[in-house]
Amino acid sequence: MSSRGSPYSQTTTLVNTPDIKETLGSKTSDPVLPPAEIVEYYASKASSAVFLYDVARDAGFGRTTKELAKKGTDSGYAAAFEVQSRAGAGLSLLGRISEGTSSQGSQSSVALTAFTTPDGLAQMVPTLGLFSKPIASNRLVLQVPNITHSGVDMVVSPTLSQLAPFFTSAPEHFTVLLSATPQEIADFAILSYSISAHVVHIFDHWSGAREISKKQLTFAPLVAPVLDTHTAVQKAGYEFFEYVGDKTANDVLVMLNGPLALCVKKVASILPSFGVVLVKVLRPWDEVALRRIIPASAQRVHVIDDSLTSSSFTPLYHDILGTLAYSSSKAPRIISQKLDIPTLNQLLTSAQSLVGYLSSIIPINWFAAPKIPSSGGKRIVFYSNPSSILSEVPATATQLFATKPTLDARFGQIYDLFAKPGGAVKSTLLLGQVNSVDPSPIPFEAGQEPETDSLLVLDPGLLKTHDLFSDLKDGAPVLIVTPWAVEEVISNLSAANLDNLKSSRRPLIAIDAEAVAADLHDAELASSVSIAAFLRLYLGHVASLDVVTGLLKTLYGKEIRGTTVESISKASWDALRLLELPAEIAIPEGVAPSKVFSFNALSLPNTSSTPPGHGTRLTSWIEAGKNIIFREAYSMATPTTAASGQQVPSLRPDTVERTFLVTCKVNRRLTPLEYNRNVFHLEFDTTGTGLKYEIGEALGVHGWNDAEEVLEFCQWYGVDPNDLISIPLPGDPGKRHLRTVFQALQQQIDLFGKPPKSFYEALCPHASKREDRMALRFIGAAEGVSTFKMLSEKETVTFVDVLRKFSSARPSLEVLCEMIGDIKPRHYSIASAQSAVGDRVDLLVVTVDWLTPSGSPRFGQCTRYLAGLKLGQKVTVSIKPSVMKLPPDNLQPIIMAGLGTGAAPFRAFMQHRAHLASHGIPVGPMLYYFGSRHRREEYLYGEEIEAYLQNGIITHAGLAFSRDGKGKVYIQHKMLEDGQLLAKLIGGEVVDQRGVFYLCGPTWPVPDVFEALVGALGQHRGMKRDVAEAYIEELKEAERYVLEVY
Known part of the structure; x- marks a missing residue:
């Protein structure tokens, strides 16, 4: 059942409720469970598989079954399958039960269970006759919650009028049980699996199955002998028929067991002159038992059938007619009473209406309107x-x-x-x-x-x-x-x-x-x-x-x-x-009449404690339908942009920046497989997206969390990944976007990111255990700074790690999403020039992974996502401006210093100047300094670099592979060797001496690179140290000394 569909489930955030298995098996306490959940539990325990039809899921069934199915068949729970209701819906069950399995054959009692509704059961009628006679190891049990929406106002009704064809044509090897009270529903759920026939169990979901009350008996064991219907029903303490009322009544009502039958039963137990027979087992039909239970004084038997129209066939009436009409010379008169849906709905809520109805069909003069006492308590x-x-x-x-x-x-x-x-x-x-x-x-x-x-x-x-x-x-x-x-x-x-x-x-x-x-x-x-x-x-x-x-x-x-x-x-x-009310209360005129509360839904779509229009909240698929039907009202605004190509408004509505959907065309590892660092090259096709970028800009990748880890979290946290969640748009609180829980946790919420100190403080009030609250409060306070540092910097814990560590802290999913926040896009320097490659954008990425001191593996969220991209996979990206801009004059010298993946923007520089040169446009000199550990493993784009050296695009290269020689050599050492050349290219005022120096990579070599340039200017330009340092600061202001370090 949905998280808000069951009153019991609503309390789980505040009241510590035990496992359903432990609850049902308790010897010392009564379980506070709706019978619907008990039915699902026993179905999962006594079945080889459980089929959940969509109409039953709409009625609130399936949550318990699916949760139990996750524990696996080794734990004794059946696998669950979601299926659709349609004409011939029973064929899938017929195919499944016809297969059988060797494992089933070895069990003493195995059933295939399906949950459907009266409407769904009506669709199965043509195929039920195809089911062969059951055997102990292969039987069908249909659990049918009796619930139907009726009329234009969608009032929920327990009518069985749509089942007249089924009641008439039910095959002889099918048993049909009807239960109404919470106790009966639980008992008959167990009874369903003790009968040797195929079983259809129709139970009241209008009230009884959704009611929360205590158990009244010790539940039967699940491993029960397979018995004939009469024996099984009697062993459970029930009979096919129940009579209530005057033992010498002249008028007797007969009706199928259900909520209205319970109401009539109450009236019959109080008022004289009539009685009522409740039919609890409809098939097989027991004529002997019925004749025995009808009082000999009965002159009239009124048979109440739910009916769609006044001309509808009445199966119960014909069963009674065939049994009693010619049973003796003093056989009672059999009278058919057809009950339409509006009348049924009215009688179910008011004893006054019910007594009036009974007075109209039973010729009894009560002299005055009978008084019915209240329910008691x-x-x-x-x-x-x-x-x-x-x-x-x-x-x-x-x-x-x-x-x-x-x-x-x-x-x-x-x-x-x-x-x-x-x-x-x-x-x-x-x-x-x-x-x-x-x-x-x-x-x-x-x-x-x-x-x-x-x-x-x-x-x-x-x-x-x-x-x-x-x-x-x-x-x-x-x-x-x-x-x-x-x-x-x-x-x-x-x-x-x-x-x-x-x-x-x-x-x-x-x-x-x-x-x-x-x-x-x-x-x-x-x-x-x-x-x-x-x-x-x-x-x-x-x-x-x-x-x-x-x-x-x-x-x-x-x-x-x-x-x-x-x-x-x-x-x-x-x-x-x-x-304190005033002495006189004036009633204004012209006030609209008060509405009466109506029962027209089994759950409600808005399930959040957050006021509508604000904050993240769980919602229903109805909201998704609104977005489809009323597109104009719910559509996302398209950002105004000068770039060509249409923005996809629903692509990433949670971010205010322009996004593009590109396609992965190349994902190639550059380092050997046996090497411990995975550096890889990506190419994305941008055709038709309108994506434009400048040399040196960065590509923002909106990475996803790992799918398996997200599903594992959903199972552990107890949320359904298929539920919908509604999230407000930043900058436009009036607009919201819908995603499934899985989509939100995989694509938007930073579940596996690093929690800040404030997260521990915010999580503290949600902890139910005192020790968790105290620990969270301590870490979130100033006194806990060392503990926080240990968790954050050494163990590098994620939000999920913290939730698992302090497991009693369970904020609702809506609150948790707002506490965590969104995944931020990771930005990577673009390794291509659009002028050279066209509708393509390239990246150079290294996978980030490490082990914590405790031995737990950690991964960079986005590099892990990129490394796993498949060819043809779509990726959401955005563009971020960068300081890495080409000089305005193509003749100006460019000095590039890159470490590892810091080579990415310089590849774009080289491509662009090579493109210019191929079109006869003169270009200035390019110096390229590159550093990595080993030439063989990490000479990134080495073949391209060597080609550029040969054709003169790169005029000089200083390659430093720190681990290849006896002593470690870094790029600053290569720069010291080229001091005269560097001083010439950056130390003058003419074009070929107004070079621009770029450094891209980690921060650690920045001081040494700075010293190398200061030394070059001092040695070869005659500048004193303070003058050289000031000169480099001037270069920085003029955007001729550019650092992009991380």
């Missing part, structure tokens, strides 16, 4: 914004109650995508003594009177648009998390909410959680502050500061993000304020 409702940091509050608070052995706690959420931009969430928490809370669906409000005992409004904006107060009991308190004063609150209430307040005079309590968190110097504490306020509200008159603090400690421990629970509890306690 307390009902607490939260309204929140999924983009707010407070979105975690409802699920986190649930963790506290769900682990209490004396309480029953049930928690569910519904999502309204259209409530406001970004959507809104309604969370409901039902609390009561053990076994006191009935199992009807959470959204079903059983009583005909208001049922909500407490209301928490975490998004005050909903007060103006939605009716939030109508279901509140008299005197029920309302907590609003807002900085507003009472006048602002009243001015932001809808007409319905104002009218309710006017009549009920209920207490309104407010807290500015963000301000309290700011006073505590950690904005992330706003949710904890809100929970503390909620606990005080919930406890009522028995609340005390000590009690609230104790409950917070139960939930969080002694500290939250480095702040003591005592200080958070005290700050929250002191910040609560009662909003």
Whole structure:
């Protein structure tokens, strides 16, 4: 399930939750898990493979399965495959199950599992008849979450109307199970793998599978005998049919097990004169069991079928008709009741509507409208914004109650995508003594009177648009998390909410959680502050500061993000304020009617705690669709540039500089393979890109992180590389660009860069372990400078290294991206002249790698990326101006001194002058000094240099290979030998004596080179030392003494 689709997963950043396997196997505690995750777990454990259809993934399934699949089949978990739903979708399953494997054949019970929805199952109907009779080692289990979007308003519905063809034609070797309560869903998930037939398990995902509640039984072992359906169901403690209601009823309803059946079951358990049969096993159809369970007094059997239209076929009705119509001379009358989707959706939320519907189809005179008692216990409702940091509050608070052995706690959420931009969430928490809370669906409000005992409004904006107060009991308190004063609150209430307040005079309590968190110097504490306020509200008159603090400690421990629970509890306690309502509340005229909260989404696209429009945030593929459909609104601005060729606006929108997409045509190593330094030559094709560059400029390469290392990090950090992340554009905060998490971490975020001191300080509040917080705080402080230096300069740790070292520090991915920042382009001197090579740009690069004192390998991020380029691979580049410019006069002498890859810009100089000479243009002399370790291994572009020497482009060369002779010889030694020539070429005023000296390479030879020039001017021009030094400074000002060193 998606990170925001499951309430349980929302709490993982605050509450330390155990591994799902350990949770389910616990003997001492009840797991607080939605049944949907339990279904996925057992499917992964009991299957040879799990197929995840796209419709099921859209319903929130697949995250747990894929996480377990990463642990590998050796760990006992099935491989996961993502597949598409389409006509004939079952053929891929048929092919897989027909293959079989020798390894499967040796196992006592192996199944192939697929997750799909009723719509997906309907597409499989034509192929299910092709499946052969199952054997123990080769069976199909279809797990079908019952969820469908219906109508133009996309209301989520549990209708099974689309499955009428399947129910009618299901092959005889298929078992069809239907489960509704959270307990049933978990039990039937296990039961699915104990049956010898192919199994279709349809379970309620409208409410039951998404609900968080405690387990009620010891889970069955995964290695179970393969049994016939009757035996397996009975061993699990269930029957094919369940009857509830009057044992002498004249009217009996029969319906498939599901959320509506649970609602009718509640009514039938209270009201006399009728009963209801819940069908839990539809296939194989057990006529004997059905006849046995129907009361002998039954005169009418009303069969409720979900139906698309009034003329739709009703498979359950025909099953009942065939079983009961001629069973005896006193057979009851069989009546078909077709339930369309809008009616079904209405009946699921209101007992009053349901009783009215039953009264219309059952000829029973109840004399007065029957009263249905409430669900029992307390009902607490939260309204929140999924983009707010407070979105975690409802699920986190649930963790506290769900682990209490004396309480029953049930928690569910519904999502309204259209409530406001970004959507809104309604969370409901039902609390009561053990076994006191009935199992009807959470959204079903059983009583005909208001049922909500407490209301928490975490998004005050909903007060103006939605009716939030109508279901509140008299005197029920309302907590609003807002900085507003009472006048602002009243001015932001809808007409319905104002009218309710006017009549009920209920207490309104407010807290500015963000301000309290700011006073505590950690904005992330706003949710904890809100929970503390909620606990005080919930406890009522028995609340005390000590009690609230104790409950917070139960939930969080002694500290939250480095702040003591005592200080958070005290700050929250002191910040609560009662909003004193005026004696008269005027209701303005012409106010738009309040909207009712609608259930139309299983998750919401905006999942960040960052306000929309600011900062990095995780988002959904819906945002990607918007970018495609509404291109004009989302398109990136094209930079204005004088260069020809069209800028690709989406190439690197995160950078303000002009970028180009070039193609790698040559990647050739220049040094021998056995040599310990990899110096290589690159050529990029720039045809059609508009890339233009001048002699001596540098090419900025926007390198990528290593793909395997990024995926390894995603798995370790627990993020899905296929999720989308939305990143604001620099210089244009109104624009954003979308990438997958993998793309962002590979291409933009500097994961494997060197963290500055400030990163340790910023990471500190995110650490949950005290020792990690103290260590991070120390390194980030002035006292930790030596430790920081050791980590940064000796161990050369990366951002990922720091995160692994202090593993309890887990900021959300959005926050982490902003803490780390972007990969900076690495600039390399261009080793070609465009005048000579045309649509091409060349680079000379040496791979940077080393071992740390602890033995860990390290790599230069960009040189590693460049070294691994394949021919034809696209590379994003930009141009950076440089000080390495040719002299204005082609006759001026050029003296070039390069060490190693510092030869790159001088190759461009040589190419350009050779090009001029080939066109008959006179050029001045060129002196070339080059230094490296060995001539054989590192005489870079040696063949070209020798050719230029022969044709006179280079008039003199001083080559220094420091390791080839007895004594070490460097370029400054060669310059000393040529002192007279150097003094002549740079020491005069005429053109052939106004030479320009260039040095490119590492910084270490700069002082010796300077001394060589000073000595040459002193010896051969008669300058005193101070005069020679001043003269070289003048050359520097005149751009005739140019250094590009690093």
